[in-house]
Structure formats: structure tokens, C-alpha cells
Amino acid sequence: MRDTKNLFNQPLNVINIGTxxxxxxxxxxxxxxxxxxxxxxxxxxMQLIEALDAFQDHEKVEQANQETIKRMKDAHPFLVDIxxxxxxxxxxxxxxxxxxxxxxxxxxxxxxxxxAIIGAVLYEGWxxxxxxxxxxxxxxxxxxxxxxxxxxVGPMAGIISPSMPVHIIENREHGNRAYCTVNEGLGKVLxxxxxxxxxxxxxxxxxxxxxxxxKKALAFTDGIDLKSITSQALHMGxxxxxxxxxxxxxxxxxxxxxxxxxxxxxxxxxxxxxxxKDNEHYFLNLSMPACKSALDAGQGIPYSTVVTTMARNxxxxxxxxxGLNENQWFTAxxxxxxxxxxxxxxxxxxxxxxxxxxxxxTMGIGxxxxxxxxxxxxFVGGEVEDAIAYSEQMYEITTGENTNYSIPTLNFRGGAYGxxxxxxxxxxxxxxxxxxxxxxxxxxGQVGAGIVHPPxxxxxxxxxxxxxxxxxxxxE
Amino acid sequence: MASxxxxxxxxxxxxxxxxxxxxxxxxxxxxxxxxxxxxTAMNKELLANIGLMTSDAEHASExxxxxxxxxxxxxxxEQALDFINxxxxxxxxxxxxxxxxxxxxxxxxxxxxxxxNMAVISVPGAYAAxxxxxxxxTGLNVMIFSDNVSIEQERELKEMxxxxxxxxxxxxxxxxxxxxxxxxxANKVQQGSIGLVAxxxxxxxxVAVQIDRMGxxxxxxxxxxxxxxxxxxxxxxxIEGIKALEQDDQTKVITLISKPPSKxxxxxxxxxxxxxxxxxxxxxxxxxxxxxxxIGASFAPTLIEAARLSVKLxxxxxxxxxxxxxxxxxxxxxxxxxxxxxxxxxxGLFCGGTLTSEALxxxxxxxxxxxxxxxxxxxxxxxxxxxxxxxSLLDMGDDDFTKGKPHPMIEPSLRNDRILQEAKDPETAxxxxxxxxxxxxxxxxxxxxxxxxxxxxxxxQQADREISVIAYICGTPADKQDxxxxxxxxxxxxxxxxxxxxxxxxxxxxxxxxxxx
Numbered sequence: 001m002r003d004t005k006n007l008f009n010q011p012l013n014v015i016n017i018g019t020x021x022x023x024x025x026x027x028x029x030x031x032x033x034x035x036x037x038x039x040x041x042x043x044x045x046m047q048l049i050e051a052l053d054a055f056q057d058h059e060k061v062e063q064a065n066q067e068t069i070k071r072m073k074d075a076h077p078f079l080v081d082i083x084x085x086x087x088x089x090x091x092x093x094x095x096x097x098x099x100x101x102x103x104x105x106x107x108x109x110x111x112x113x114x115x116a117i118i119g120a121v122l123y124e125g126w127x128x129x130x131x132x133x134x135x136x137x138x139x140x141x142x143x144x145x146x147x148x149x150x151x152x153v154g155p156m157a158g159i160i161s162p163s164m165p166v167h168i169i170e171n172r173e174h175g176n177r178a179y180c181t182v183n184e185g186l187g188k189v190l191x192x193x194x195x196x197x198x199x200x201x202x203x204x205x206x207x208x209x210x211x212x213x214x215k216k217a218l219a220f221t222d223g224i225d226l227k228s229i230t231s232q233a234l235h236m237g238x239x240x241x242x243x244x245x246x247x248x249x250x251x252x253x254x255x256x257x258x259x260x261x262x263x264x265x266x267x268x269x270x271x272x273x274x275x276x277k278d279n280e281h282y283f284l285n286l287s288m289p290a291c292k293s294a295l296d297a298g299q300g301i302p303y304s305t306v307v308t309t310m311a312r313n314x315x316x317x318x319x320x321x322x323g324l325n326e327n328q329w330f331t332a333x334x335x336x337x338x339x340x341x342x343x344x345x346x347x348x349x350x351x352x353x354x355x356x357x358x359x360x361x362t363m364g365i366g367x368x369x370x371x372x373x374x375x376x377x378x379f380v381g382g383e384v385e386d387a388i389a390y391s392e393q394m395y396e397i398t399t400g401e402n403t404n405y406s407i408p409t410l411n412f413r414g415g416a417y418g419x420x421x422x423x424x425x426x427x428x429x430x431x432x433x434x435x436x437x438x439x440x441x442x443x444x445g446q447v448g449a450g451i452v453h454p455p456x457x458x459x460x461x462x463x464x465x466x467x468x469x470x471x472x473x474x475x476e
Numbered sequence: 477m478a479s480x481x482x483x484x485x486x487x488x489x490x491x492x493x494x495x496x497x498x499x500x501x502x503x504x505x506x507x508x509x510x511x512x513x514x515x516t517a518m519n520k521e522l523l524a525n526i527g528l529m530t531s532d533a534e535h536a537s538e539x540x541x542x543x544x545x546x547x548x549x550x551x552x553x554e555q556a557l558d559f560i561n562x563x564x565x566x567x568x569x570x571x572x573x574x575x576x577x578x579x580x581x582x583x584x585x586x587x588x589x590x591x592x593n594m595a596v597i598s599v600p601g602a603y604a605a606x607x608x609x610x611x612x613x614t615g616l617n618v619m620i621f622s623d624n625v626s627i628e629q630e631r632e633l634k635e636m637x638x639x640x641x642x643x644x645x646x647x648x649x650x651x652x653x654x655x656x657x658x659x660x661x662a663n664k665v666q667q668g669s670i671g672l673v674a675x676x677x678x679x680x681x682x683v684a685v686q687i688d689r690m691g692x693x694x695x696x697x698x699x700x701x702x703x704x705x706x707x708x709x710x711x712x713x714x715i716e717g718i719k720a721l722e723q724d725d726q727t728k729v730i731t732l733i734s735k736p737p738s739k740x741x742x743x744x745x746x747x748x749x750x751x752x753x754x755x756x757x758x759x760x761x762x763x764x765x766x767x768x769x770x771i772g773a774s775f776a777p778t779l780i781e782a783a784r785l786s787v788k789l790x791x792x793x794x795x796x797x798x799x800x801x802x803x804x805x806x807x808x809x810x811x812x813x814x815x816x817x818x819x820x821x822x823x824g825l826f827c828g829g830t831l832t833s834e835a836l837x838x839x840x841x842x843x844x845x846x847x848x849x850x851x852x853x854x855x856x857x858x859x860x861x862x863x864x865x866x867x868s869l870l871d872m873g874d875d876d877f878t879k880g881k882p883h884p885m886i887e888p889s890l891r892n893d894r895i896l897q898e899a900k901d902p903e904t905a906x907x908x909x910x911x912x913x914x915x916x917x918x919x920x921x922x923x924x925x926x927x928x929x930x931x932x933x934x935x936x937q938q939a940d941r942e943i944s945v946i947a948y949i950c951g952t953p954a955d956k957q958d959x960x961x962x963x964x965x966x967x968x969x970x971x972x973x974x975x976x977x978x979x980x981x982x983x984x985x986x987x988x989x990x991x992x993x
Contacts, residue, residue, distance in 0.1 A: 007617060007643070008696060008724050012657040013591040015582070015616065017607050018598030019490040021886075022621075022660055025915035028956060031657045034589040037578035038599050039488045041606070044539045049606070057613075396581050427581045 042425045048460055051467040052426055054474035055305070061323075061422075064303035068322045069400045069418035071301070072363065075294030076173045078223030079286055082182075082214045084207070086162035089150050089179050093162070098147040100158025100356040101313025102329040106138050110314030110351045115193025115442020116157035117144075123190075123200050124161050130195070148309050148320075149327065151296060152179040153288045153356035156191035156438055157314070164203070165211030167286060170223065171293035178293035182206050182214075183285040185278070186446065191355075193442035213272040217258040224254050226290040229283070231404050234365065234415075239373035240287040241357055241366030242434050242449060247283035252276050288356065291363035298418075299326050303473070305466060306399055307419040310362045310431065310454055314354035314438070319458045321421060324465055332457035337437045339450010351440040353452045358433050364402050364417025367432040367451070368394045372407040376434060382451070384409075390432045391416070397423040397431065421466065424459040477508070478550045480557060481523075481530045484541040488514065489564065491600065494541075495882035497563050499889070501545070504559060506552035511544040512560055513880070522880050582610050596659055597646075598622055604647060605629035612636050612644070619699065620646030621660050627708045630701070634712040643720075644713055646701040650677030650916075653684065653697035661885060661916035664954040668693020670786045671727035673717035675700045675734040678828030679779055681914065681950055682977055683733055683759070686783035688952045689975065690796055695727045696720075705737035705745070715748050722752050729789045730756045731782055735833070735852075736763035746771045755789045757782055761830070762837050762852075779834050780978040800979065805992055807972055808983055812990045814942035815905055822846075822984045823898040824869035824908035825891050827884040827921075828950065828977075831910050832871040835981040839867060842985045849874055864898060867988065869908070885912045888921040892928040899932035899943060906944045906984040907932065910977065911966075913951025913959060922949075922962040930969050944987050945971040948980035 014033040016023045026033040042048035055061050086092050097120055099113055109117070118133040121142075127133035136142065147154050154160055166179040184202055188194040218224070229250045236246035252273075259273055276282050299308045304322035309329075311318055318329040334352040341347070360366030370376060371391030374384050388409055394416035395401070401414030419431055430453035437448045467474070494512050501510040509526045513519040515536035523529050528544040536542060543560055547553045579585045586592055595611035597604050601624025608618045612633065620633075625647035637644035645652050651674070652659040656667055663681055665688040672694055674680035680697050687694060698720070700713035714732065721727045730752065737745065737760070749756050749771055756773040759782035768775040774789070776782035784796040822839065826832040832850045839846045840856075847858040848869040858868060861876050870877075872884045872891050884890045888911070898904045909929075911921040918924060929945055936943040947966050951959045963973050974980035986992055 007593055008655060008720070008726070010593065010655075011591075012655045013589055013593050014657075014659070015585045015589060015592045015595045015611070016598075017582075017585075017595055017611070018621065019493060021493065021496075022596055022598060022916065025658065025956075029657055029915070032589060032591065034579055034585045034592070036582065036585045037580050038490070038607075039580070040539060040600070040603055043486065044488075044537070046602075049603075053606070393580075393584075396583060429580060 039428050041428070042460070043428065043456065045460070048425055048463060051463050052422055054467060055422060055470070056475065058473070058475055060303040060473060061305055064301045064323060065306050065399045065418065065420060068298040068301045068304040068306040071174065072294045072298040072418060073402050073404055074173045075171045075297045077169045077171050077178070077226045077290035077293045079167055079218065079226055080170045080223045081168040081218055082165050082211050083168060084162065085160050085164050085166050085179070088166065088168055089152055089160070091150050095141060096143045096145060096162065098145055098150055098152055098154065098158070098160040099313060100147060100154050100156065100354065101311045102316050102318025102331045103146055104144070104313045104315060106144065108315050110354065111440050111442045112193030112351055112354060112438040113157045113159070113314050115195055116159040116190045118442070119190045119195030119199060120159045120161035122195060123203050124163055146311070147356060148311050150179070151177060151292070153292045153359050154181060154191070155183070155284060155288065155357045156355040156436070157193055158356045159190060163207060165207055167289055169226065169286070169289040169293050171297055172223070174297040176293055176296050178289040178296060180285045180289035180292070182210060183279055183281050186281070188443065188445055192438045192445040194445060195443060209268060210272055210275060213259070213262065213264050213268060216262040216264065217255055220258040220261045224251065226286055227404065229254070230287060230290060230365065231406070233283070234369055234372055234405055235408055237373055237375055239366055239369040239376055239434070240283070241360040242436065243373050243376040244283040244287065245280045247287065248276070248280050251283050251286065284357065287365070288359050291359045291365070295359065295362055298322055303470060305421045307362055307421060310358040311356045312353045312358065314351045317353060317454050317458055319454065319462060321462050321466065324462070324469060328465065330458045330461040330465065332455035332461070335452050335455060337435055337448070337450040337452040339437065339448055341448035342446070345439070345447035349439055349447050350437040353435065354438050355435070357435060361431055361433050362419065364398065364415045365405055367434040368417070369405065369407055369415050370432070370434055371409050393429060394432065396427050397429050421459045421462045425463050428456070430454055430456060477546065477548065478553045479528055479544070479546040480553045481528050481533055481542070481544040483515065483532045483536045484543065486539050487541040488539055489541060490598065496886060497560065499882065499887050500563070501556050501559060504552070504556050506548040507545060507556050508548070509546040510556060511542055513542055514538055515540045515542050518880055582614060586614060593617060594619065594654065596621065601625050601647070605633060608633050608644065609636070612640060612642055615640070615642070617643040618645065619649055619652055619659050620644070620701065621649060622646070623648040627703060627706065630703060631709055634709060638712055638716055643698070643716065645699045648703070649699035649701040651680045651697065652699040653694065655696070658915040661912070661914060662697070663688070663914035663950070663952050664956070665952055666693030667695070669695060669726060669728035669790055670731055671695045671721035671724060671729070672697040672731050672733065673700060673714050673721065674698070674732070675702055675704045675714065676830040678912065678950065679733045679761070679830035681912065682779045682828070682831060682834070683731065683783045685950050685952055686780055686976055687787060690783065690787045690794060692787050692790055692794070695724060705734050705741050707738050707741055711737065711741050711745050714745060718748055718752060722754060728754060729786050730754050731759065731786045732756065733759045733779065733782060734761070736760040742767060746773070749773055757785045757789065761833055778837055778978060779830065780976050798978070800983070804972065804974070804983060808987050808992055811942065811944040811987050812992070815987070815990070816902070816941055818902050819905035819941060819943070820988055821864070821903050822867045822869070822906045822908055822988045823864050823901070823904050824984070825894050825898070826869065826871050826910050827873050827888060827891070827912055828910050829871045829873055831948070831950070831977045832869050834977055835869050835908065838978055838981040839869070839985045842982070842989070844985060844989070849876060864901065870894070885917045888918050888924040892925055895925065895928050895932050896935065899935045902939065902941065904943055905988040906946055908980060908984040909945065909947045911947060911949045911951070911962065913949060913955040913957040913962065915956065917957070919957060921957065922965050926965055926969060929971060933970060944984070946974060946980050946984045947971050948974045948977045950977065
């Protein structure tokens with residue numbers, strides 16, 4: 001259709017790239033036209049543009065990216081067990097604490113992360129008051145490391161200490177495992193940096209009562225299929241990051257029968273299943289490691305420009321890329337979330353963007369699937385149309401469509417997934433994340449929720465590193 | 477005096493929007509200087525020149541927007557800022573719910589308009605080739621309005637387009653009419669059977685307009701960009717255009733418009749024409765007649781002649797006289813009688829580059845020695861573009877005049893100061909002006925200069941001189957600016973409005989020479 005032989009015999013349909021003035025004259029002539037709201041690619045940075053051109057339509061890269069997203073899509077996560085972190089997380093030891101986001105030292109950590117670490121020290125019994133806990137944390141005796149480098153993820157502060165029970169997720173397609181703690185619920189909770197007695201008591205209860213009970217129940221299963229729950233929940237209004245009502249209900253429906261098969265006493269049984277029932281974010285801590293297990297399977301494909309990690313520690317935002325070294329983080333200062341505040345809180349109260357929950361967006365759900373989650377749209381202060389537009393826009397920066405995770409409001413189109421650093425730089429479109437906001441001071445808790453984007457600099461750095469790594473293979 | 481300089485980070489706006497906005501802000505009473513532009517090195521220099529450089533501005537990147545205002549009072553400055561904000565961000569308010577999301581990528585644009593077959597690209601030159609390449613890869617024909625694209629890139633794009641069977645009009649292509657749709661700067665002309673291919677924007681406009689005035693029409697007007705006939709490009713797009721028109725059933729006559737190419741390129745084009753079955757008119761302005769006629773094509777030395785020959789080929793009975801009207805001759809005689817001996821020169825201030833060239837050619841043909849900034853031969857080149865000497869014809873749309881400013885077709889007022897300057901010169905006999913109508917051009921070009929023209933006449937009169945003002949309006953009755961109204965206002969101000977650029981040039985020259993032929 002599109003060649004000059006026929007051009008003269010068909011109505012002119014124009015794409016106007018540049019000044020909008022010309023578009024006005026097309027309208028005046030009733031010429032069908034679309035105005036492209038053009039911005040300089042890569043923010044006008046010529047070094048990046050050259051990098052883009054060197055790997056645009058690059059056969060090896062295209063193939064590697066297809067392979068990466070195939071692995072992500074094929075991954076089949078099951079919840080198979082729960083156990084203490086020190087027992088199951090590779091590389092975990094008795095003086096190690098895992099945190100969310102890219103690597104960070106104690107001195108640079110944000111308030112909620114420090115509060116949560118103090119809580120974890122008290123919980124582990126390494127100190128008996130806050131001051132001495134803080135002293136220990138700053139002494140250098142403890143090792144802090146990103147959960148993401150241990151096959152694990154954690155929401156908000158994302159603290160995992162050795163005694164904490166973690167869900168064990170097995171990706172049965174590729175054989176790798178991923179880990180995440182049990183979601184404590186809302187209010188005063190460790191992940192927002194709270195470390196009061198009630199917080200520590202709950203953590204202890206999870207360790208001594210809840211986890212053993214769940215372990216017993218899971219022993220009767222052949223694993224709980226998290227992929228299936230996620231794809232169903234996406235058709236029930238969840239996006240499996242900030243809204244987990246449907247998924248938690250589906251999980252509850254799955255697990256309840258197995259709880260009933262255990263030898264738990266009636267009181268414990270009621271306590272344990274009520275804990276799941278009353279926490280509509282229970283599934284978040286399953287959704288996240290499920291995504292993690294898929295993304296880890298996609299890590300390490302040479303030439304791949306697909307993002308396999310997006311995570312924040314409340315100070316820095318960091319990403320990792322499949323085709324680059326898995327310990328190579330590309331970081332930049334985390335942004336502040338824009339959104340709605342709970343009554344009594346205002347802008348300025350919030351810590352910068354925090355947590356590993358962006359693993360969901362990295363997998364193409366969460367903010368990417370917002371268009372199918374009208375309820376969350378209200379929560380993040382937007383219109384339903386805006387949310388659908390966000391979901392549609394994500395196709396511009398991703399490699400493929402995940403038909404396993406389809407979006408009802410987009411006519412069940414497979415969700416956009418496999419963020420391509422090249423496309424982000426080329427289009428200036430950043431991944432969209434919807435997320436909660438933590439108070440910048442430890443222990444206050446959640447102050448609101450909204451929308452945030454990763455800093456562009458993460459992608460710029462990643463692309464330059466990619467060019468450096470694969471220099472010899474650039475396009476002629 | 478008050479001033480304000482603001483830097484808006486990462487706020488790209490296209491230069492045409494910003495420049496026309498700067499113009500409007502300068503029009504606010506009490507505003508002395510205004511810069512609304514991206515923080516390029518050149519624009520920073522402009523900022524420094526008007527004494528508004530700040531350290532923030534110094535460190536701003538090309539992706540940051542500078543808003544700088546100097547005005548009589550804080551209140552004026554605030555008012556100007558308010559105006560700028562409204563202008564830059566009001567578009568969003570106008571959008572309906574349905575299309576509230578702007579299209580940001582080519583993929584999204586194609587999704588929104590799956591039938592797209594043409595991309596019009598007017599992004600800064602450094603990025604234009606990249607966008608054009610993407611568009612071609614997507615199967616779109618392209619028109620590249622942007623300039624500052626390297627000749628190597630132009631060649632690459634044109635070869636790519638040729639291989640794919642797609643048009644690459646430009647870079648620096650200002651005018652095209654495809655399937656009766658005017659692209660960028662184009663007049664609304666009648667549909668007919670003459671197909672045009674031109675390496676010149678205003679040249680293409682003038683030929684199309686003159687064909688329209690003679691009562692005929694065009695099929696297609698294909699722009700190639702000004703460098704297409706350079707040896708490095710070798711006329712790739714002109715040849716593709718010729719082939720497309722040869723195949724087009726509607727086209728009965730093919731007319732080519734360009735400055736004369738080098739011998740090698742001319743031979744290439746002419747040898748291509750040997751395969752063309754349709755009559756061809758070749759207008760190589762000031763070019764060689766023999767070579768063209770030797771392959772059986774008609775040669776037109778000027779734009780108007782190209783229009784006449786094309787029409788004659790369509791309809792041998794058409795009346796295409798080049799005679800001056802009686803009333804025009806009378807007007808000229810009267811003007812001559814009023815002029816001092818000292819008033820001997822034509823001062824042409826043009827917006828259209830090829831119109832300047834045509835005027836130069838015509839006056840030279842009338843035996844005059846003329847200086848111009850579009851001249852190709854050394855002795856005709858003007859020494860100082862800021863001061864006219866003898867007969868001077870200036871293309872005010874040339875880079876010399878437009879650095880950091882919009883083209884005078886978009887902002888005709890940029891010519892006003894020079895109009896007054898010429899009126900003050902006792903040697904000026906005739907002010908020769910052009911006005912371009914049509915899509916892309918200013919909404920009211922005459923209105924922008926009318927008061928200045930009246931002032932110019934008055935300035936001369938105060939010095940006891942009569943100057944003649946002759947204008948040509950390159951436009952048709954169907955153009956959006958209302959041709960009749962534009963003409964009427966000029967006539968009422970005592971300006972002679974000629975029917976063609978050729979006629980305007982001839983009369984101007986006659987008055988300056990004080991001899992009516």
C-alpha cells in the first residue's frame with residue numbers, strides 16, 4: 001500500500017513530526033493527520049543517540065531479547081514451602097541482613113530502612129534496645145546486601161534477617177528459586193520502618209506460629225500455582241502490585257483446604273487463616289517473588305537489552321540488564337512518588353521511592369497492567385482513561401506482549417513486558433510504577449500512594465555500559 | 477526596567493512555535509526584549525547579546541527552555557510570562573478526552589493512523605535524518621522540511637527511498653502539493669494536468685500560482701530540496717519525481733524547476749528526459765537553452781515563463797500574454813514624473829529566495845547591474861547585506877538574516893526595519909516587496925507590514941521624495957489569507973500590486989530607469 005506508485009491514487013495521510021503549526025494547516029485542509037509530539041531522542045545526548053543507532057535493529061540483540069522474554073513468559077512459579085531465610089537463601093549467613101534496592105551503606109540509608117534494620121536487630125535478639133541496635137547496625141559487624149542479589153525481594157524497606165521465614169517459590173520451568181518474607185499487613189509494620197514491640201511480636205508470631213502452620217499446609221500440596229493465580233487475578237481487577245484483593249482471595253481459596261488437612265489445633269488454625277484473610281496484600285509477597293523467579297531466569301542472556309531488575313532503596317533507584325553482568329547495577333537518585341496522601345500527611349513527609357516491589361512492573365504487571373485495574377486508578381488519583389493510556393504506552397518501550405498476563409480493558413491484549421533500555425532512551429518514555437509511599441521517618445508507616453518513574457539516568461548508564469560491553473558488534 | 481530569566485529543564489518545544497511566540501511577546505506593549513528558545517549555544521549567545529545571560533542559563537542544556545523577558549516594569553514582565561505560559565501549555569486544555577494522550581512515537585502515530593503514507597518532518601536538523609530513516613523503514617514517504625542535514629545523510633536517505641520506491645522530498649524542502657494536499661508552505665491551486673518537480677520552494681509556489689492565475693491547474697508539485705541537483709546527490713529525487721509523473725495518468729505535462737545544475741547533473745537529468753513520453757518544460761533559472769532544447773524539451777529561463785510554456789503545452793490556444801496593462805503603465809509614468817533624479821534604484825526586500833533570483837534575472841535582462849545576496853556571479857554579489865547600494869535585491873529569508881529568527885514568510889514583520897531604512901535612502905526609487913500567502917505562511921502578511929509601508933512613504937514625503945512601492949502577492953483567491961483583502965489594503969495604501977513576480981520586477985526596473993517600454 002505504501003509506495004509512490006499508488007501514492008498518487010490514494011488520499012494523503014500525514015504523520016507530522018515536528019512543528020505543530022503544519023498540523024493546523026493539515027486540519028484546515030481536512031487531511032487526515034496525526035501530530036507526533038516529538039522530543040529529542042535520548043534527551044538530545046549525541047553519545048546516547050550513537051549508542052542507539054549502533055544497536056538499533058541489531059539481529060543479535062533482537063534475538064537475545066526474544067529469548068529473554070520467552071524465558072520470562074515460560075517461567076512457571078509455584079509456592080512450594082516456607083522456611084527461615086538462613087536455611088534457604090543462598091549466601092545468607094547469621095550476620096547478614098538483606099534490604100531492598102541496589103547496594104547501599106548504613107550511613108546513606110533512608111529513615112524507613114534504618115528503622116526496619118533496627119527492628120530486625122531487636123527481632124533477632126542481637127540487641128535489647130534501640131540505641132544498641134543502632135550502634136550494632138552502624139558498627140560494620142553486620143553485612144548488608146541487596147535481596148535482589150540473593151534471589152530474594154522485599155517490599156518497601158524489604159528487610160530480611162536470618163530468622164525470618166520466607167516463602168519459597170520454585171520456577172518449575174527453569175528450576176531456580178526465589179524468596180520473599182510474609183506480608184505483615186498494613187499499619188505499623190517493619191517494612192515501613194516501624195520497630196515497636198507490637199511489630200516485633202507480630203514478626204515472632206509469623207516465625208513461630210504462622211510459618212510452621214503454612215509449612216504443614218504446603219506439605220500437602222504439589223505447590224500452589226502462582227502463575228495461574230496471577231493471570232486470573234489480572235482479569236479480576238488486580239494488577240498484583242498495589243491491588244492484591246482478588247489474588248489474595250484466590251490464594252486463600254487454594255490454600256484453605258490444605259490447612260484443614262493439617263493437625264493444627266482449632267485456635268491456631270483460625271488465627272492463621274484469619275491472618276491471610278484479613279491481609280489483602282498477602283499475595284504481594286507471593287506476586288513479587290513469582291516475578292523475581294521469572295526475571296532471574298531471564299538474566300544473563302548475552303546481547304539482551306531487557307531490564308531484569310528495577311529496585312529502589314529509598315535513596316537510589318537501580319536497574320540491572322539481562323545482557324550485562326548480574327552484579328552491575330545502574331543507579332541514580334530515586335524520585336519522589338507523585339500521588340495522593342492519606343489525611344494528615346503532605347508532600348515532604350514521604351521518603352523517596354522505596355522497595356523491590358517494582359519487580360512486578362519489570363515483569364509487566366503492576367503499573368504496566370494498571371489499565372485493567374480500575375480500582376487502583378482511583379487510589380493513585382487518576383482517571384481510568386489515564387490508566388489505560390499508561391498501559392498502552394508501555395508497549396512502546398517493551399519487547400513483547402505476555403499473553404499469559406492479559407489485560408481485559410485492552411481487549412485481553414497480552415500485557416507489555418520486557419523493558420528494552422534502547423526503547424526507553426529512544427522514546428523518552430519511562431516505565432510507569434504505581435506504588436505506596438513510606439514516611440521518611442522510621443516507623444510512621446505508609447503516608448500515601450501514587451505514580452513514579454525510574455530516573456532516566458539509570459537507562460542512560462545502562463545503555464552506555466551495553467555499548468562498552470558489545471562495542472565490537474555494533475551496526476556498521 | 478525589569479527583567480526575568482527562567483530556565484525550564486527538559487522542556488523541548490519546536491523552534492517554529494518558540495520563535496513565533498517570541499515575536500508575539502515582543503508585541504506586548506512595554507516589552508523591550510524577549511527570548512523564548514531552547515538553550516542552544518546560538519540562543520545563549522543571543523541571550524548574552526541582550527544582556528540577560530545568567531549562570532543558570534549558562535549551564536542550561538539544549539534540552540532546556542530559556543524564557544527571558546526585559547520590560548518596562550515588573551508588571552509588564554509578569555504579564556509577558558503569563559502570556560508565554562498560556563501559549564505553551566494551553567493546547568492541553570483544548571484536547572478532548574478521547575485524544576488527551578499525545579502521540580509520542582512513530583509506532584504510536586502509525587497505530588493512530590494506519591493509513592499513513594507521508595511523514596512531514598520539521599525537527600531540528602541534527603535529528604531529522606534519524607526520523608526520516610525510521611519513517612522510510614516504516615514504509616512512509618517523507619518530506620523533510622528541516623535544514624542542517626548533512627549532504628551525506630541526504631544522499632543516504634534518498635538512495636534508501638529510491639530502493640524502497642518512496643519519496644524523499646528534502647531536506648530543506650519547503651513546499652509540496654501531493655494529491656491536492658498542500659504540505660508546509662503551499663498555495664491552494666486548481667487541480668489540472670501539469671505535474672511539477674522543483675528544487676525550489678518559492679519557485680514551486682510561484683509556478684503553481686501563475687498556472688492557477690492563467691486558469692489551469694496542477695496534478696502534483698513534488699519538492700526535492702535545494703541540494704537535490706548538487707553533484708553529491710545527482711538529482712535522485714528529481715529523477716524519481718519525473719518517473720512518477722511519467723507514470724501518472726493525470727499528468728499531461730511535466731515541468732521542472734531549479735537553479736541550473738552542474739553539467740554532469742544536467743546531462744543526467746536530460747538523458748532521463750529522453751525516456752519521457754510527455755512534453756517537458758525545464759526551468760533552469762538563467763540556465764542554457766540549447767542543451768534543454770536539444771533533447772526536445774521546452775526551456776524556460778524564468779518561473780513565469782515555465783508557467784506560460786506549461787499552460788501552452790496543455791492548451792495551445794491559452795492566452796498567456798506578458799504585456800503590461802495600460803493602467804500599470806500609467807501608474808509607472810506618473811511615478812516617474814514625481815521622482816527626483818537622485819532616485820535611481822530598486823530596493824527589493826524579498827521573503828522568497830527564488831523570487832529574488834527571478835527578479836535579479838529579469839533586471840539583468842533589462843540591462844541593469846544588480847547586487848544581491850542570492851547572486852551566483854561575483855560581480856553581482858552584494859558586499860554588505862546591511863547596506864543597499866545601487867539596485868539591491870535581498871532575500872531576507874536567507875540564513876544571513878534568519879539566524880535565530882523565524883523565516884520572514886512566517887514572520888513578515890522582520891522585514892519592516894529594512895523597509896524604513898530603504899525609504900530613508902535618497903537613492904531609493906522603488907521598494908519592491910513580495911508577500912506569500914498559502915498554508916504555512918503568516919495569517920496576515922500584508923497586515924504585518926502595512927503600517928510600515930505607509931510610514932516609509934511618509935518618511936520619503938517628509939524629505940520631499942515620492943517612492944514607489946510595488947508588491948507581488950504570491951497567492952490565489954482560494955488561499956486561507958483572503959487574497960482580495962490583502963491586495964485591497966496594499967492598493968489603498970498606494971502600493972501597486974503586480975500580477976506576477978516578473979511583472980513587479982519589470983515595472984520596478986522601468987521606474988528606476990525612468991523609461992517605460
